[in-house]
Amino acid sequence: MSTPSLEQRWPRDHYLSGGFRLRDWLLTTDHKRIGWLYFASITFFFFIGGIAALLIRLELITPGGDLLSPDTYNQMFSMHGIIMVWFFLIPSIPNTLGNFLIPMMIGARDLAFPKLNLLSWHVYTIGALFVVLTVLLGAVDTGWTFYTPYSTLFTETAVLAAATGVFVVGFSSILTGINFMVTLHKMRAPGMSWMRLPLFAWATYATSLIMILATPVLSITLLLIAVERLFGIGIFDPALGGDPILFQHLFWFYSHPAVYIMILPGMGVVSELITCFARNSVFGYKSMVISIMAIALFGFLVWGHHMFVAGQSMYAGVMFSLFSFLVALPSAIKTFNWTATLYRGRILLTAPMLYAFSFIGLFTIGGLTGIILAAMAIDVHVHDTYFVVAHFHYIMVGGMVTAYLGGVHFWWPKMTGRMFSELWSKVAALALFIGFNLTFFPQFILGYLGMPRRYHEYPADFQLLNVMSSLGAGALAIGYLLPLVYLTWSLFRGKPAGANPWGATGLEWQTSSPPPKHNFVQIPRVSEPPYAYRNQDQETTG
Amino acid sequence: MPTATKTRKPLGDQGPVAEQFETMGQQRDANRLGMWMFLGTELLLFGGLFGAFVTYRVIHAEGFAEAAGHLDLTLGALNTALLLTSGLTMALTEQMSRAARPKATFWLLVATIAIGALFIVIKGHEWYKEYQEQLMPVLGLPFSYPGEQPEQAELFFNFYFVMTGLHALHMLVGLGVLGVIATVAWRWRNPPRIARQVQISGLYWAFVDVIWVIVFSLLYLSRV
Amino acid sequence: MRVVTTLFVTWLCLLVLLGISVTSVVMLSLPWSLVAVAACALSMILLILVLFMDLKHSRGLTRVYATGATLWLAFLITLTLADYLTR
Numbered sequence A: 001m002s003t004p005s006l007e008q009r010w011p012r013d014h015y016l017s018g019g020f021r022l023r024d025w026l027l028t029t030d031h032k033r034i035g036w037l038y039f040a041s042i043t044f045f046f047f048i049g050g051i052a053a054l055l056i057r058l059e060l061i062t063p064g065g066d067l068l069s070p071d072t073y074n075q076m077f078s079m080h081g082i083i084m085v086w087f088f089l090i091p092s093i094p095n096t097l098g099n100f101l102i103p104m105m106i107g108a109r110d111l112a113f114p115k116l117n118l119l120s121w122h123v124y125t126i127g128a129l130f131v132v133l134t135v136l137l138g139a140v141d142t143g144w145t146f147y148t149p150y151s152t153l154f155t156e157t158a159v160l161a162a163a164t165g166v167f168v169v170g171f172s173s174i175l176t177g178i179n180f181m182v183t184l185h186k187m188r189a190p191g192m193s194w195m196r197l198p199l200f201a202w203a204t205y206a207t208s209l210i211m212i213l214a215t216p217v218l219s220i221t222l223l224l225i226a227v228e229r230l231f232g233i234g235i236f237d238p239a240l241g242g243d244p245i246l247f248q249h250l251f252w253f254y255s256h257p258a259v260y261i262m263i264l265p266g267m268g269v270v271s272e273l274i275t276c277f278a279r280n281s282v283f284g285y286k287s288m289v290i291s292i293m294a295i296a297l298f299g300f301l302v303w304g305h306h307m308f309v310a311g312q313s314m315y316a317g318v319m320f321s322l323f324s325f326l327v328a329l330p331s332a333i334k335t336f337n338w339t340a341t342l343y344r345g346r347i348l349l350t351a352p353m354l355y356a357f358s359f360i361g362l363f364t365i366g367g368l369t370g371i372i373l374a375a376m377a378i379d380v381h382v383h384d385t386y387f388v389v390a391h392f393h394y395i396m397v398g399g400m401v402t403a404y405l406g407g408v409h410f411w412w413p414k415m416t417g418r419m420f421s422e423l424w425s426k427v428a429a430l431a432l433f434i435g436f437n438l439t440f441f442p443q444f445i446l447g448y449l450g451m452p453r454r455y456h457e458y459p460a461d462f463q464l465l466n467v468m469s470s471l472g473a474g475a476l477a478i479g480y481l482l483p484l485v486y487l488t489w490s491l492f493r494g495k496p497a498g499a500n501p502w503g504a505t506g507l508e509w510q511t512s513s514p515p516p517k518h519n520f521v522q523i524p525r526v527s528e529p530p531y532a533y534r535n536q537d538q539e540t541t542g
Numbered sequence B: 001m002p003t004a005t006k007t008r009k010p011l012g013d014q015g016p017v018a019e020q021f022e023t024m025g026q027q028r029d030a031n032r033l034g035m036w037m038f039l040g041t042e043l044l045l046f047g048g049l050f051g052a053f054v055t056y057r058v059i060h061a062e063g064f065a066e067a068a069g070h071l072d073l074t075l076g077a078l079n080t081a082l083l084l085t086s087g088l089t090m091a092l093t094e095q096m097s098r099a100a101r102p103k104a105t106f107w108l109l110v111a112t113i114a115i116g117a118l119f120i121v122i123k124g125h126e127w128y129k130e131y132q133e134q135l136m137p138v139l140g141l142p143f144s145y146p147g148e149q150p151e152q153a154e155l156f157f158n159f160y161f162v163m164t165g166l167h168a169l170h171m172l173v174g175l176g177v178l179g180v181i182a183t184v185a186w187r188w189r190n191p192p193r194i195a196r197q198v199q200i201s202g203l204y205w206a207f208v209d210v211i212w213v214i215v216f217s218l219l220y221l222s223r224v
Numbered sequence C: 001m002r003v004v005t006t007l008f009v010t011w012l013c014l015l016v017l018l019g020i021s022v023t024s025v026v027m028l029s030l031p032w033s034l035v036a037v038a039a040c041a042l043s044m045i046l047l048i049l050v051l052f053m054d055l056k057h058s059r060g061l062t063r064v065y066a067t068g069a070t071l072w073l074a075f076l077i078t079l080t081l082a083d084y085l086t087r
């Protein structure tokens, strides 16, 4: 077969044709192009954060502190945490896939506020670059949590600049959240009722809600740190009767809900993947929707589980512990529903589906260990150990990053009009799963045995498990680098995808790949419930 | 404005629709909802401060109450009255812009700006007085407090300067926005658009009032 | 111009409420002054929201969000206080 001509490969009028000057990208208001801008930014920050992680793991291969000095080590995990949380994971799925897909999934021409969307990217990118520079040059060593009084009274590093930068990036979150919420409320195509909304759109909605309700509290908290360092206005200063634990309350009022910003979109993506490749409509659509919204709500009531041993009252601890158990419920419902969706499905083991399976397994382990941590008596023992590190990496990396990659593979044909290598994508998915478990499972054991987090050396007894973890990190790195190679390759050499290569339902698959500038030649009318895979099957077979 | 009376659509509903929307009604709804959501985030931004203040007010009840007595209640109340009045002029501006009355719109905007500016001036005067009385624990300035618990008082004044400062910052932003709209209203080129802008910025301006009512009640009125 | 009249009346009410809350702080002592200040502040806020910001004629959705944000602020304050009051 000869290579198809240019026209065949990329249909003429679509959002990527024409306009490849810098200006056409940096000043675009097309939500699809802005999705790509985010894609470029977060990939860049992901690899910077990844380098910091690799340095940490290299240091921890041996018990002694040989590669990094204690100070450098502190700076590395601070940089890793700040970048990965705020500059990669929070914007990851919502701002790339969400930007690209939300208008298409609901049958709209763009988001409600396209210029705001662009502003949001500029704010994010400039703020994040600023922070990375200050953290590198100013050697911030507080960890991503910026706990007072260390961050305000003691450290001599560039906390002021870093906090200001994260504050600025917060605006991007808020603007994006408002944009998505208004879009989902006001721009749905005729017939696209709430109960016909794809679960990814629901998840994005809940995520946006958390973004706009939680982020402002982070902003003010960071501002208070900045004000204390800049003007000497101490709000948490113990010498004046201020309480550093109050800082933790405010910080976690944002940061626990923020962990749901970092998982709900992943749940949304996985719901789409599972139902498509099981060729089965989602089991319990309504309970899925209710669970998503319940997570967004209850996620706000549990923050004190990060402070069990910080000096908070025992009664508050009991209350937060109880609420934390409750928040696990909706997550469990979702997990059961995904499994039930597979039952009697016609399962296709494509690369996106492999990612989705990895997600379910890893998220389940992460969630169950969360419940273990929410039990106060156990947490006294494992708080601030590697057990906690393993817990949240299972969810944030094993869950969210895996779902992100799964989603990128799933919608890649839509975004680029090209198919990627099937073999290589499966190899990458497998490398990720193996590398991930090798890296983080040993950390559960290490933490349970008592290895504290945030130290650059450890007793020699812990070495074997640490070496395993560091080796796993290497494999994991391969799992992340491979897609960069074959996906880029597919841009130039990939087979043309056609409008709907996976045979998926959903409005985004009804327009051409890549989609035209305003997504649809004509605004679609929706007359079916979502995920009508069964009907489709009957049509083709019967 | 003859078209306005002929078509009988509200002024704000006229003019070309932005390309991502189907109708002007949809566009206006979206803008309004977006602004309200933004104001919700503003409430939570100040909310962190309010929450922290309330917490300390509970655990350091006496020291905080006594420190609050050192604020100038008269000037604070006067400023509150001024802001409420500017809220009225802004709400009237909206009515006038909707009724397509350029002169009234412009002058009411000017009045709003003037009252807002007066607020800032009085606020500045208050700060200056506190500076003279050495009640400004900022940038290492001396803090000499005559009362029982100077540490808690310093904490109180820290809150005072952060809250009123952040509020003043919001006022300045609002004044800037209103200034721009006033020049646009002076030229009166695109009345439907002006009506929409006045409405959206009016929401913001009124909300700054709301925040001030809370700030005033927490700081000035918590003296017993 | 009924709207304009309403706005003026609102403004008068606001000033009266302000007067009440300031005098109550000067005249009353603890539980009642607090009650008066809180009640006045709440009424002033509601008047501004409903009449100056026209929540009265807004869509239900807007009202839901306005209450929602307040509710979330209440979560923040009550759960934090729950810690401090039980220490």
Ligand code: HEM
Binding pocket: A145, A259, A260, A262, A263, A305, A306, A324, A325, A327, A328, A331, A366, A367, A368, A369, A370, A371, A373, A374, A375, A379, A382, A383, A384, A388, A391, A392, A395, A396, A400
């Ligand atoms: C099933 C629901 C969950 C429960 C019950 C839970 C419980 C907990 C608890 C009790 C801790 C504190 C442990 C300690 O510091 O001693 C914790 C830490 C953490 N969790 Fe979870 N968790 C859940 C879900 C999640 C999710 C979905 C994410 C992220 C996407 C996440 C991310 C984190 C992070 C980042 C930390 C550590 C923060 C730090 O100290 O740096 N958790 N979790």
Ligand SMILES: [Cu+2]
Binding pocket: A255, A256, A259, A302, A303, A305, A306
């Ligand atoms: Cu948490």
